[in-house]
Every structure is written in structure tokens, then in C-alpha cells.
Amino acid sequence: MHDNIYLILRKVFFWFFMALFFTLTPVILYYSLGYKFDTGSKKFLKTGAISIKTFPKGINVYLDGMKIKEITPCTLRELLPKEYTIVLEREGFYPYEMKVEVKPSQIQDIDIFIVPRMVDITKLDIDLHIYKFFVTKHLFGETIIVFTDKGIYFLDGDFKGAKKVSAQIFEESTANSIENLKESSGRFLFWNKSNLWVLDASQGKDKDGKYPDAVMLYKAEDDIKDVFLGFRGKYIIIHDGLKVIALDADNLKVSFPVYELKSVRSKIFYDSRSETIYIQDKVKGAAGFSLFRAEIMPLINERILNERK
């Protein structure tokens, strides 16, 4: 291309962009300030806008009953100042209706959560009469432990992989009285006010094809208030009435009190990471409660070793 052509082209581009600037600027400015040319009245009218954001996105928008082309998020522009009815609708969600007042040169922001209809309810497809269930979390998800009229079952979080782990059938009233369930290395501890059971589900069926039964580990003297697993599940600490009792999980015969509480309203918490027991208990002669801490594991270890000898 000859140099002169570049010169001419440059001039053409210069005037093009100059014209573009002077044409675009008033149009964009008028538009930005909300003006709209009404061909009917041949007048500039001041308009407003509505900005709609939803969670989730992609919801259909109806403005005064008319479906608009865009889906959320979107901005409805050039709206004459008045009150509008906006309906947000999509299959699978509850419709949302609202009144919005549009003011000249202003934008009304709408940011709402659209509620989904509960259509994805899945029923457990095994014919079981469920008495009680507990959910335990582990590294790969959740396991649901279900006490049923046909035994104890394990389910995955999505109801897949239902597995019978015990044929033992608890009565409905007993199953319902179970207050909590804790898991350690495939062993499940569960208790009500009177009893503490353990179910070792790690072994599966025995060689005769029998499922393991839950073993009653402890019978309460008073009321079982809480149960904790100590030293990687080797010891069980039970809060029974005014007593704190330690149990050797490997030798169920060995149990002994480790602490005597002063009040039935006292509480304990056992931190398995630091092997420390925290006790909210009364002090002799004082009206209120105080907080104590004790590293009781050396004591339990010593006692259990002595018992084993």
C-alpha cells in the first residue's frame, strides 16, 4: 500500500471516530440519564429501570403479566415511572410476585432468593419399620444407623448401599429411648438413661452366617447423662448420676468410679484430643458451680493395668 493510502485511511478513521464520539455521546448520555424518545408524543420522557438478580439465576421475568425475553440477572430499562407488578417464575420453583415503584432516572434493585419446590423427595425403598435413626459423619461422608423392626441397618447418605449389621431387634419403646450414639473404629456405642450398649459392626457376619448382637455394656445405677470415648476408644467414661465411671472397652468387667460429683445438675465434658476431663461442679459450702479440669487418663491407665494383672 502506498504511504498516501495510509494517510487517507488515517483521516477516514479520524473523522469516523470523531463522528462516532459526537453521535454516541448525546445518545449514551440521554440513555444513561433515563431519557427515552416517545415516537407517539414525539417527546423525550424520563424513565427508570429495575435491576433483577435472583438466586438461582435463569428465572423468567413477567412485567405486568408480559413475559420479557431476558432471564435473570437482567435490567428492565426505559420503564415509565409508575408501579409495576413483577412475577419471577420457573418450573420447579415457587413463583415470586412483587410490586415495584419505578421512579424517573432511578434504578430499583431487586435481589431475591427463589424458593425451590420440594419435588426431589426420595423414600427409602426397603420395607422397614423405622424406630430410631442416628447420623454419624466420617471422612467419606455420612452413615445413617437405623434401628428397625428387622434389626439394625447402616445406610449411606444417599440411601444407597443399605446394609444389615445386626439382627437384634430392639423394642420400639427401647429404640425410641436411645439418646445418642457414638462411633469409634467400627464400634458403635449407644445409650438411653438406663443402659449402654456396644455394637461391633467391623467384623460383619460370623462363620455361621450370624449377625453380631449389640452387647449391653453398662447398666446405670442412676441415670446415664453422657458417655465419652477415651484414649482412641479403649476406655469409656460414663456420667451416671453423681458418678463418673471409667470402663475398659476391652475388658468389660473392669469398671471403677473416677470422680464423685456434688450435684445432679453437674456436667462433664471429656476432650479426647488432650485426654482431659472438664467438670462443672459445686464446691463444698458455695452456692454456685465452679469449673474443674483433670487429666484423668494416667489414673485410669494405672487402675486398669492393676485390674488386668
Place this chain on the structure above:
Amino acid sequence: MSENKVKRILEIIPGFLSWSIIIFLILLFIVKPLAAIVVIIVYLIYWVCRLLYSSLLLLMTNQRRRSKKNYDWLSMSKEVKSDLKFENIIHVVLYTTYKESKELIASSLDFLKETNYPKDKIVVVLAGEERAPDTHSRLEILKNQYREYFLDVIATIHPKDIEGEIPVKGANATYSAKKVKVYLEEKGYDLKNIIISCFDADTCPDKNYFSCLTYNFLNNQKRYQMSFQPLPVYSNNIYSAPAFARVIEVGSTFWQLIEGMRYEKFITFSSHSMSFDTLVRVDYWPVDLISDDSLIFWKCFLKYNGDYTTFPLDIPVYMDIAVGKNWLDTIAVQYKQKRRWAWGVENFIFVSQHFLNNKNIPLFLKIRKLYQILDGHISWATWAIIISFITPLVLFSGKVILKNSLALFNLSYINGVVFHSLTFILMLCIIISWEFTPPRPKNVSRLIYFSFLFQWLLTPFISALLGSTPSLDAQTRLMFGKYLAFNTTPKSRVQGPEDR
């Protein structure tokens, strides 16, 4: 009014205008936020139009450069019909040096040696400064080392503390050119046949540079009313310079490419060439001003009453990217270099003062030229501040002040359009910048190309940091009469001509 008073008023004008624009926008936003939004919207539309126009110019000028890439300039210059003869043309290549190492200057001379123009038509001038240590011995060694390759090598030492001068490159170049004039006259050369190229110590011309320059000099009837401007490509040390310094200097090259298409605005920058006869007629480069490269154009423009232009050569000269000892120092070096370039705003004072005394230049042309200078410098000092600071400030604080304003909502939309335009231009820059990247030296890993690609992500930060502040700094100093001292850019290089 006394000349000094006029000068002071002129010195205040650019800084005053730039600060007025910035302060006006901030005050307007405080007093009338909606009006400020309107002004910013207009500015952003203007900016997008200007950006897209500049991108087209960049594409055009790059296409023009590529179309001439394979020309046999030497044959063309020998065959061109002209009232001057090719055989009589002598090139004076003047290297202004200060503290640059002997090796760096030698590397530039090696490049010169590799050009395809007959070396017996090239006189090399090494212009040293008495202020710098070992100048005499350094230049003498180089002179003796390279004398055999060229028609002659002359070394001149510019004495320090000459009355009426300030320590600037122009003073050194002028002193040296005066010595060369004596030399040329003694040898019996006609100054009308001499082309002088004033190079920085790190300037390495393309092998076709002198052939192309000679062709255009011979081919142009108005050769004595014309400067010849090569394309400065900052790539000598591209493989060792920090990423952000590369982005800045590629930006400088692109800016020169764009300017090269705006013939009527185009003025000399950094290394340039011109008729020696014209240089003598205009009394050489200014010796008491920093921006000698652009001021020489204005001196000629005034001498020829406005009938003087700069011709874009579309042939590159390769220069060093300004780097420091570490990346923080590089930021400082880059900042100081850009501030020195921005000190070119002194052109406005120089030109205005001379326009007042010149009755031969048409008034319209005077106004147009002054507008061009002011527009360039004021845009430079304000654009990044408006785009990177004032617009986000208005957008963020506007959400509180003008909660439901439709104009504010649209401003954020238009701001988005600006950034999309910037992305488009960045893509263009990435593509074109590959053409200016020299071959990778063997000791540099291929992985550096990832850095070359991702370096462009730094553009928004560089724009915010170094886009306008050096220029605003220069204008503010000038406004308060705190004149800038000439600050030489440190030169370091890892790549020589053999690597290219």
C-alpha cells in the same frame, strides 16, 4: 510584561490545567455527584473512541512497517533519482555517552558495523563528558579499536561548566557536533550532503537503517526541512529485564508506532537523524533544556516558519529497557525515565515563547501546535488518574450517595465497556509485540515465553502506578519552578548483536 514573567506563567499553565481537571472532577462529585457522573461518562466514551482509533493506527503503521521489511533499501538508495548523489552522502553517527561502560558502547558499535551501508561513508563520533570518570581513556580505546571499520572515528570530550549550559545530553551533542562541523569543513565535505544521526550510547540500528535513511533523504525534495525518526524498540535486554519494565517499554514502542501515523503531530523522539546543514542552521540542539530530542524539532519548525516535519522511517533502532539493580530500583528508574520524557512539557514553554515573537507562522497553525502539545501532556497527566482512581472512587462512594441512580448504574456498565476495549487492545499488543521480540539467547529458558504472555496482566497496575504520575509530577515541578535535573538512565545489557 517581562520575558521571565511570561515564562513563569507558561510554566504554570500545563500543571494548572492538569490539576484543575483532577480537582474539578473530585469537587464536582462532592457538590453535584450526578454532574460528575455525566462528565466521567463523556470522558470514558471519548477515551474508548481514542483507544480504538489508536489501535487502528497501530495496526496500520505496523502493516506499513511490515510491507517495507523486505525492501532492498541500499539498491533503492543507489538508484533513486535525486539532485544529490548517493556517493556523496556521508553519515555522521553521534553517540552521546556519559558513564556507560566501554563494553556497552562497543556492543552498539558492533551493531553499527553490521549495518549494510558502506562503512567508508560513516563517520562515528563518540561524544563523552568531562564530568564522567575515565572518559578520555575509554573513548580513546574505542576510537582505536573501531577506526579501521569506518571512514573515521572521532572522540570529543564535552568540558564541564561551560557558561550558559546545564548538564544535559543536548549540551554534549551540540559541543560534539560543532567539533564535527570543523572536521567536515577541513575535509572539504559539503554539509548539505551530510546526515547526522544522534544516538544514545545503547542505540543499535537495524542493518537497513542507514540505507533506508539515505533513500528517504535523497528521495525527499524537502530533505532539509525534515527530521527522520526511526522506530525505537526497547529490546536489547528484554530477556533479563523484569516483566513490568518490558510491558512499559513495549508500550513506548507502540506509542511511537501510533505517533508515526500521525504525520502532522509527529516529532523527533530519542535517537533521530537529520541534515547536518539544517542542524547548523538552527544552531544545534538546545544546551540549557532537558528535552533536546523533541526541542530540536521545534527549533527547526520555528526556523522554517512551520514548514518542517518529521518523517517516520519504519525501521527500528534497538535500545535498552531501563532497569535498576533490583525490581524496586527498576520501578524507580522507570519512573524517573518517564518523568524525564514527561518533562518534554517544557516544549510548550519554548514553543509558546518563540511563537510570540514569530509573525511568519499562521496563527491557526500556532494554536493547533500549542493545542497538540498541551493535549498530549495533559491527557498523559490525567487519564490514568481519572480511569484508575476517580472513576472507581465515584462508583464505590456513589453507591452510598446516589443509591438508586440510573446514571451511576450506567457508568458502571460503561466502565465495563472501557475494560473490555482494553482487553481487546491488550490482545492486539500481545500479537504485535511478538514481532519485536528478538530471538531467545541459548542460555535463557523457553519458559520465559510464559512470562512474555502473562506480563500483560500487569497492565492495569502499571497504568495506575506509572500511567499518569510521572507526567503529573513533572508538570507540578515545572508549575512550582522546581526544575528537573537531567537524570541519565542506567544502561545494562546481556544481549549483544551476535545474539540477534
